[in-house]
Amino acid sequence: MKLGIIIICHNNENDIDRDFFINHSNKEKNLEICLVNNDSKDNTSDLINMIKENCNNVSVVNVKKHKSDTLAVRAGARYMFNRFNLRHLGYVTNLNNYEMNCLFETISNNQEAILNYNLRILSKKQTRQTLFQSLFSVTDYLKKLKITSQHIVPK
Numbered sequence: 001m002k003l004g005i006i007i008i009c010h011n012n013e014n015d016i017d018r019d020f021f022i023n024h025s026n027k028e029k030n031l032e033i034c035l036v037n038n039d040s041k042d043n044t045s046d047l048i049n050m051i052k053e054n055c056n057n058v059s060v061v062n063v064k065k066h067k068s069d070t071l072a073v074r075a076g077a078r079y080m081f082n083r084f085n086l087r088h089l090g091y092v093t094n095l096n097n098y099e100m101n102c103l104f105e106t107i108s109n110n111q112e113a114i115l116n117y118n119l120r121i122l123s124k125k126q127t128r129q130t131l132f133q134s135l136f137s138v139t140d141y142l143k144k145l146k147i148t149s150q151h152i153v154p155k
Contacts, residue, residue, distance in 0.1 A: 002030050003111050004086040005138060006076035008069055008093045010038040012100070013047055020101045025055045028108055032084050034059045036076040039066040059083065069093040077135055088118050090138040107138060114141055 009016070025033055035048040035058060045062060052060045061079045063072055073091045080089055092103065107114070118136060 001088065001115060002032055002084070002086055003115055004032045004034065004080045004084060004089040005107060006034045006036060006073055006080065006089065006091040006135075007095060008036050008038055008072045008076070008091065009040060009044050009048060009095055010066070010072075011040045011042045011044060012095050013040070013042040013044045015095055015100045016044070016047055016051075017101050018047055018051055021051050021104060022054045024104055024108055025051070025058055028057060028111075030111060031108065032057050032059070032080065032086060034061060034076045034080050036061045036063060036072050038063045038069075038072045073135060088115055089134065090114065090118075090136045090141065092138050103139075106142060110142065110145070113145055114138065117141055117145055 025031070033055075035051065037045045037048055037060065048060050052058045059079065061076050063075055067075070073093065076091065077089060080086060092107075118141070121136070122134065
């Protein structure tokens with residue numbers, strides 16, 4: 001079962017290690033990643049497009065006018081929903097608060113735990129969730145699962 005992750009980027013050129021991201025994402029067969037460029041003023045757009053060119057499981061959505069994190073997540077969710085058949089779609093916002101390499105590695109290493117936790121949460125809900133209601137914060141899930149890493153704690 002594939003896990004979709006939306007990562008909101010806004011002026012994160014210095015937070016993303018291109019080579020690390022490319023190497024790790026190419027190893028992940030059950031992970032679809034959508035990098036949403038939320039009108040960055042630095043070279044974030046060029047960087048994430050370069051990552052996309054080198055990875056089969058990375059997509060990029062460009063938001064031309066800066067939006068709230070919620071609206072940027074929705075743009076990524078609409079794209080992922082239309083392009084892939086994913087039942088589990090999480091997001092990461094405030095990327096500049098986290099050490100990206102370790103956050104991505106933690107997500108990669110704990111995909112099964114994240115999916116299982118999401119299945120438990122969804123099974124407790126009485127009604128079928130719409131696309132936007134079923135989105136979940138990956139960092140909140142990691143905290144609730146008590147997956148601790150000094151690297152996913154805010155800087």
